[in-house]
Amino acid sequence: MNKKNNLIDPTTLTQEELDDLYYDIPKNPISKFSFNTIENFDDHINKSIPNYDILLSSIRSMSEYFFVEGTNVYDLGCSTGKLLKSLYTKCNKIGYDVANLLPQEEGFINADLNNDFDLCDASLVYSIFTMQFLNPYSRHNYLRTIYDGLNKGGAFIICEKVYQDNGKFQEIFSFSHYDYKLNNFSSDEIISKERDLRYIMKPSSESELDSMLRGVGFHNITTFWQMFNFKGIIAIK
Numbered sequence: 194m195n196k197k198n199n200l201i202d203p204t205t206l207t208q209e210e211l212d213d214l215y216y217d218i219p220k221n222p223i224s225k226f227s228f229n230t231i232e233n234f235d236d237h238i239n240k241s242i243p244n245y246d247i248l249l250s251s252i253r254s255m256s257e258y259f260f261v262e263g264t265n266v267y268d269l270g271c272s273t274g275k276l277l278k279s280l281y282t283k284c285n286k287i288g289y290d291v292a293n294l295l296p297q298e299e300g301f302i303n304a305d306l307n308n309d310f311d312l313c314d315a316s317l318v319y320s321i322f323t324m325q326f327l328n329p330y331s332r333h334n335y336l337r338t339i340y341d342g343l344n345k346g347g348a349f350i351i352c353e354k355v356y357q358d359n360g361k362f363q364e365i366f367s368f369s370h371y372d373y374k375l376n377n378f379s380s381d382e383i384i385s386k387e388r389d390l391r392y393i394m395k396p397s398s399e400s401e402l403d404s405m406l407r408g409v410g411f412h413n414i415t416t417f418w419q420m421f422n423f424k425g426i427i428a429i430k
């Protein structure tokens with residue numbers, strides 16, 4: 194079947210041919226994207242999120258204001274552990290992740306953060322593009338565990354991909370991000386990953402994220418970094 198032929202009579206086509214013609218979507222709607230199989234994860238995230246390197250170096254500098262010797266620093270959804278490994282601190286470093294990117298080293302713990310997890314005596318907690326992958330109904334418990342486990346004066350640094358509350362900004366930011374990704378990925382790779390992510394990534398809107406943080410008790414909250422829909426927030430208990 195030649196899709197470019199405008200003279201196709203749709204009544205002569207099978208359902209399968211109609212689907213190919215009008216939708217061209219994968220037949221099996223299961224996400225192929227997995228953090229377990231992604232090659233060279235650190236390079237991939239660097240190419241996917243604009244200014245990700247600046248984000249990480251900003252997090253490292255801000256963190257110095259919060260380290261308290263002997264307390265705990267947590268990275269929730271730490272992937273390869275690169276952020277924790279790059280910190281110079283006398284705090285105990287603890288990283289959680291469910292994917293097999295996790296280093297087989299002391300302090301790195303395999304855990305599904307949709308479930309209850311241990312977090313206590315924390316001077317700093319990071320959640321860097323992780324909560325967007327949790328079930329929306331687990332998120333209150335996730336944030337509550339973080340708030341309760343943080344010491345007074347401790348900081349929570351959370352980065353998330355968010356939906357803009359204003360539709361025009363949402364459109365501009367999404368498509369400007371695709372423009373950026375075209376520097377590193379083909380259009381087919383971009384659209385295919387977007388399709389895969391539909392099943393596993395559920396961003397909150399900007400206002401939902403703010404009210405979830407306030408809902409568990411954070412009041413000192415500010416944005417320290419933003420590129421299009423990717424946002425970095427610091428909240429102090």
Ligand SMILES: C[S@@+](CC[C@H](N)C(=O)[O-])C[C@H]1O[C@@H](n2cnc3c(N)ncnc32)[C@H](O)[C@@H]1O
Pocket residue numbers: 228238269270271272273289290291292294304305306307320321322323326327
């Ligand atoms: C976009 S990556 C960000 C990783 C890391 N924070 C970074 O900046 O490189 C999201 C991370 O969240 C982890 N993740 C997703 N769902 C999770 C879950 N239910 N429990 C624990 N980790 C999860 C993934 O395995 C992945 O490492």
